[in-house]
Amino acid sequence: MTRPAQIAFTDTTQEAAMSTTKVRRDDGTSDASVARVDMKFEIVVVPVPDVDRAKEFYRRLGWRLDADFASGDDWRVIQFTPPGSGCSVIFGKHVTAAAPGSARGLYLIVSDIEAARAELVGRGVKVSEVFHDAGGVYVGPDEPYLFGRLRVSGPDPEHRSYRSFASFSDPDGNGWLLQEITTRLPGRIDAAETAFASTVDLASALRRAAAAHGEHEKGIGQADANWPDWYAAYMVAEQAGGELPL
Numbered sequence: 001m002t003r004p005a006q007i008a009f010t011d012t013t014q015e016a017a018m019s020t021t022k023v024r025r026d027d028g029t030s031d032a033s034v035a036r037v038d039m040k041f042e043i044v045v046v047p048v049p050d051v052d053r054a055k056e057f058y059r060r061l062g063w064r065l066d067a068d069f070a071s072g073d074d075w076r077v078i079q080f081t082p083p084g085s086g087c088s089v090i091f092g093k094h095v096t097a098a099a100p101g102s103a104r105g106l107y108l109i110v111s112d113i114e115a116a117r118a119e120l121v122g123r124g125v126k127v128s129e130v131f132h133d134a135g136g137v138y139v140g141p142d143e144p145y146l147f148g149r150l151r152v153s154g155p156d157p158e159h160r161s162y163r164s165f166a167s168f169s170d171p172d173g174n175g176w177l178l179q180e181i182t183t184r185l186p187g188r189i190d191a192a193e194t195a196f197a198s199t200v201d202l203a204s205a206l207r208r209a210a211a212a213h214g215e216h217e218k219g220i221g222q223a224d225a226n227w228p229d230w231y232a233a234y235m236v237a238e239q240a241g242g243e244l245p246l
Contacts, residue, residue, distance in 0.1 A: 043079075044106060046091045047098040048172050051076055054091050057170050060123055063089075082108060084198030101173030105145070111204040113155060113164045113180035120168065120178075127168040127178075132156040143167070145177055155180070182208065186241040194236045209234045216246065 048054040055078050059065060063080040066088060070076040077092035085108075110116040113130050120127050131151040134140070138148025145151070145165060156163035164180040182204070196202040209231045217224050224230060233245050 040086070042087050044087060044089050044103070045096045045098070046089050046103045046106075046170070046174050047096050047100045048091045048170070048174070049100040050172070051078065051092055053171055054078075058089070061120065061125065062123060084201060104175040106174070106176045107146075108176060108178050109181050110178050111180065111182055111201045113166060113178055115200075116178050116180075117166045125168055128166050129153060130155045130164055130166045132163050132165065143175070146179070161185075183238050184241045188241065194239055205235050205238065206231070208238065212244070219246065 046054070055065075055068070058080045061080075061082070063082050066079040066081055068076075068078045075092070075094050077090055077095050079088050079090045081088040089106075108116075117127050117130060128151075131153055132155060133147035134150040134152050137150050140148065140150030142149050142151045145167065151165075161181045161183045162179065162185075166178045167175065168178075169175050196205060212234055213224065213227060213230055216230065230245060236242070237244050
């Protein structure tokens with residue numbers, strides 16, 4: 001399978017955050033004498049019984065079809081890649097022993113949850129309403145997701161990163177969740193590298209920087225001729241989870 005191209009300044013990995021709790025790094029990367037081998041997570045296998053039906057569904061999502069290989073009637077594998085993603089999904093015939101529909105909790109990270117949901121709905125996909133967690137309440141009647149089994153209607157009231165979701169499933173019940181992330185937790189991204197996986201993510205970051213810069217100019221009482229440097233500092237800090245410029 002081929003790794004999809006990214007619109008980015010440098011390569012980056014997208015992840016669904018688990019919590020805001022600090023954790024001790026114990027991966028050996030703090031020792032400069034230890035050589036590290038890159039291990040890039042690129043494939044998720046989605047179990048389906050009807051390959052052509054699944055192919056039509058993922059095509060309808062607007063995902064890029066990377067491969068459709070077959071060997072007679074005994075084997076077939078299809079690969080799709082979501083826009084801006086460094087990870088792809090594969091499914092097919094005789095490619096996994098997992099039960100059809102058993103892949104759950106597959107996260108798609110987006111910078112604008114409402115826009116992402118609207119696009120999928122516009123493509124004819126049944127998507128849940130946007131929801132957020134109940135703030136420390138993890139037990140409830142809803143389908144499980146990152147923060148338990150209780151979904152509160154609407155996006156996170158404070159529009160915090162990692163806290164707003166929407167969900168959908170493919171025809172076989174494999175479950176996907178959209179998760180909105182605009183600012184990464186410290187340590188999740190190398191502060192020396194700034195990357196945007198797509199033009200949509202870059203445009204969203206520019207809009208947030210523009211809004212913040214407008215407040216900055218109000219604070220200094222004049223137009224800021226050095227706005228390009230301010231934008232750059234803001235966007236890098238926001239993505240890396242650093243201190244934002246005032």
